Amino acid sequence: MGLSYVSQAFMELQGRMIETTGKLKQVQNQIRGKEADKKRAFLTLEELRQLPEDTNTYKSIGMRFVLEPKSILVNEQEQKLKDSETAITSLQTSKEYLEKQLAEIENNLRELFEQDPGLAHQIMSMSVM
Template sequence: VSSAAGGKRPQGNGEWFLRVQTRDRASLGWSRGRAALCPAFTELQAKVIDTQQKVKLADVQIEQLNRTKKHAHLTDTEIMTLVDETNMYEGVGRMFILQSKEAIHNQLLEKQKIAEEKIKELEQKKSYLERSVKEAEDNIREMLMARRAQ
C-alpha cells in the first residue's frame, strides 16, 4: 500500500500521520515559528481543560460541605429542644455510644465550624483556579493573534 508520505505504510504509533501532517504544513507555507507554536498551544489548551475540571471538583466539594454543615445545624436545632439531662446515642460505625446532650451539641458545632473553614479554603482555591484559567485563555488568544499577524 502506497501513501502520500513517500510510499511508507502507516505505523501503529502515528508516526506516519505526523510526517504527512508536517509535510502538508510545510507545503502550505507554514513557517517553523508557526509549527513551534502548536505544541505550546496544545499545552495551554490542556492546562485550561485541567484547571476547569479542578474548578468543577471544587464546586462539588463546596456543595457537599454545605450539605454537611446544614445537616449538622438542623440536627443541633432539633436536639436543643430536648431537656438538658437527656442522654443520646451517637452512631459510630456499627455501634452506638451513649453521650450527653452537651457533648453531642459541641460535636455538631465543631462539625459546622470545620465545614465552614474548608468551604473558605475551597473558595480561595477556586478563585485562584479561575484566575489561572483566565490567564491561560488570554495566553491562547495572544498566541492566536500573533499567529494571525504573521
C-alpha cells in the first residue's frame, strides 16, 4: 500500500468527516431554533387561553401592533406549534442519518489504520511538514 493511495484515502475520509460534522452542527442548531419556536408558541398559547374570549388581543407586525381576535391568535400559535413539531421530527431524522454517516466514516478510518499500522505515523509526519 503506497503513501499516495493511503494519503488519498485518508484525505477523502477526512474531508467527508469535516463536511458531515459541519452538516450535523447545522442540523443541531436548527433543532435548537425550532425547539425555541415551539416553546414560544406553547407559552403564548398558555397565556392566550387564560384570557376571556372578548379580550382585545394584538398581533405584532414589525414595529406595529394590530388588533386581532383572540381566536385568530390562538390558531396562529397552534399552527406554529404544529409546524415546529413537524420540523423537529424531520430534523431529528436528518440528525440520525448524519450521525450514522459520521460513525461509518470513523469506522472506515479505523479500518484504514488497521490495514496500514504505519499510516498514523506517516500522516503525523506529513502534517508536521
